[in-house]
Amino acid sequence: MNLLLDTIARYVxxxxxxxERVVSATEFQSYKAKRILLKEGExxxxxxxxxxxxxxxYTIDENGAEHVVSFASPGWWIADMYSYLSQRPGQLYIExxxxxxxxxxxxxxxxxxxxxxxKMERFFRILIENSLVANQQxxxxxxSFTAEARYDKFTKKHxxxxxxxxxxxxxxxxxVTPEFFSKMKARLLKK
Amino acid sequence: MNLLLDTIARYVxxxxxxxERVVSATEFQSYKAKRILLKEGExxxxxxxxxxxxxxxYTIDENGAEHVVSFASPGWWIADMYSYLSQRPGQLYIExxxxxxxxxxxxxxxxxxxxxxxKMERFFRILIENSLVANQQxxxxxxSFTAEARYDKFTKKHxxxxxxxxxxxxxxxxxVTPEFFSKMKARLLKK
DNA sequence: GAATACACTTAACCTAGATTAAGAAATAAA
DNA sequence: TTTATTTCTTAATCTAGGTTAAGTGTATTC
Numbered sequence: 001m002n003l004l005l006d007t008i009a010r011y012v013x014x015x016x017x018x019x020e021r022v023v024s025a026t027e028f029q030s031y032k033a034k035r036i037l038l039k040e041g042e043x044x045x046x047x048x049x050x051x052x053x054x055x056x057x058y059t060i061d062e063n064g065a066e067h068v069v070s071f072a073s074p075g076w077w078i079a080d081m082y083s084y085l086s087q088r089p090g091q092l093y094i095e096x097x098x099x100x101x102x103x104x105x106x107x108x109x110x111x112x113x114x115x116x117x118x119k120m121e122r123f124f125r126i127l128i129e130n131s132l133v134a135n136q137q138x139x140x141x142x143x144s145f146t147a148e149a150r151y152d153k154f155t156k157k158h159x160x161x162x163x164x165x166x167x168x169x170x171x172x173x174x175x176v177t178p179e180f181f182s183k184m185k186a187r188l189l190k191k
Numbered sequence: 192m193n194l195l196l197d198t199i200a201r202y203v204x205x206x207x208x209x210x211e212r213v214v215s216a217t218e219f220q221s222y223k224a225k226r227i228l229l230k231e232g233e234x235x236x237x238x239x240x241x242x243x244x245x246x247x248x249y250t251i252d253e254n255g256a257e258h259v260v261s262f263a264s265p266g267w268w269i270a271d272m273y274s275y276l277s278q279r280p281g282q283l284y285i286e287x288x289x290x291x292x293x294x295x296x297x298x299x300x301x302x303x304x305x306x307x308x309x310k311m312e313r314f315f316r317i318l319i320e321n322s323l324v325a326n327q328q329x330x331x332x333x334x335s336f337t338a339e340a341r342y343d344k345f346t347k348k349h350x351x352x353x354x355x356x357x358x359x360x361x362x363x364x365x366x367v368t369p370e371f372f373s374k375m376k377a378r379l380l381k382k
Numbered sequence: 383g384a385a386t387a388c389a390c391t392t393a394a395c396c397t398a399g400a401t402t403a404a405g406a407a408a409t410a411a412a
Numbered sequence: 413t414t415t416a417t418t419t420c421t422t423a424a425t426c427t428a429g430g431t432t433a434a435g436t437g438t439a440t441t442c
Contacts, residue, residue, distance in 0.1 A: 061335035144252035
């Protein structure tokens with residue numbers, strides 16, 4: 001449970017009472033591997049802060065192809081932001097990759113927290129700023145780099161994830177098919 | 192000058208004194224068409240709220256190709272978010288498309304505003320949430336849709352912009368070359 | 383521990399979109 | 413009004429990455 005408070009402490013300083021309010025606004029939960037927490041068309045009622053394991057979010061397009069939107073390892077949040085913020089049906093799936101533990105925060109409780117503990121509004125503001133920057137960078141990378149360069153960037157940025165994710169998920173994240181990814185990897189080994 | 196206060200009023204309610212603080216934290220500026228406000232390698236000192244005209248942000252990749260990251264028409268903000276938030280050299284250019292008027296807000300003044308007028312922290316939090324959602328959607332669209340579908344979405348989402356942007360900028364925004372864009376448009380006309 | 387499903391590889395062939403090049407239209411500049 | 417500069421179009425050719433298909437691990441299930 002401390003991972004959350006430690007993460008918050010990196011951005012804002014909470015009093016013990018404020019920490020208590022944060023804790024009581026959240027809910028602990030653990031899930032088996034391959035458990036789907038959210039499906040397309042559902043409303044994303046919680047955002048998840050990962051304590052243990054790995055979650056991922058993805059869409060399935062009209063041809064049935066899966067596109068990974070994000071991975072979340074311990075210390076990171078995951079949600080269908082559109083659906084969570086608007087409380088309307090979204091397009092994302094959220095699924096555990098392995099046995100996982102999360103802390104759940106509902107939209108209501110988050111809004112209540114903003115009023116009770118204004119520092120939490122700052123905390124989340126900064127978190128979202130960081131997501132926005134990362135996301136924008138990923139967009140730029142997709143527009144201007146080759147698949148090989150994107151893979152290279154991914155391995156450097158997430159050296160830990162490389163080993164515990166199935167290749168097809170990495171392929172999907174960088175935006176290529178598993179077949180092409182496999183071919184590309186073989187090509188890279190020859191160098 | 193009222194466009195800014197009106198926009199803010201859509202999300203939070205400010206007292207007259209708070210409005211005054213907002214106004215005095217900002218600075219008005221007008222620019223001729225094709226004026227570059229920010230270059231790659233520079234620090235983005237301000238974020239710009241557009242009153243009149245159109246601005247755009249873009250990167251230039253290693254092959255010299257331009258990639259439009261965003262357009263801003265009246266009522267919208269634009270900045271190199273990475274550089275603005277971190278106050279480090281960024282990779283984006285920001286340029287006026289036409290004669291334009293903007294309201295400028297520096298990072299310092301924005302942070303001061305957060306403390307003086309906490310509602311402004313909420314305002315910007317919501318704004319950034321919206322950007323994040325839009326940006327994530329654009330990423331998904333790039334991964335799962337064809338260029339034609341992305342163009343179609345763009346025309347529906349920004350019917351106003353279609354007519355006042357050079358085609359090559361629209362092509363760049365949706366992620367294709369001007370030549371392919373031209374071919375695609377001709378193809379669409381035949382239907 | 384056989385059976386089934388799933389992840390990964392390889393290879394032949396295919397296509398959306400890129401590149402190159404050259405001309406036509408439109409803007410701007412002089 | 414002419415000249416330059418930039419934008420847009422068209423067409424031929426090329427390529428990064430997709431598709432299809434078949435085969436080889438490797439988990440998972442019963």
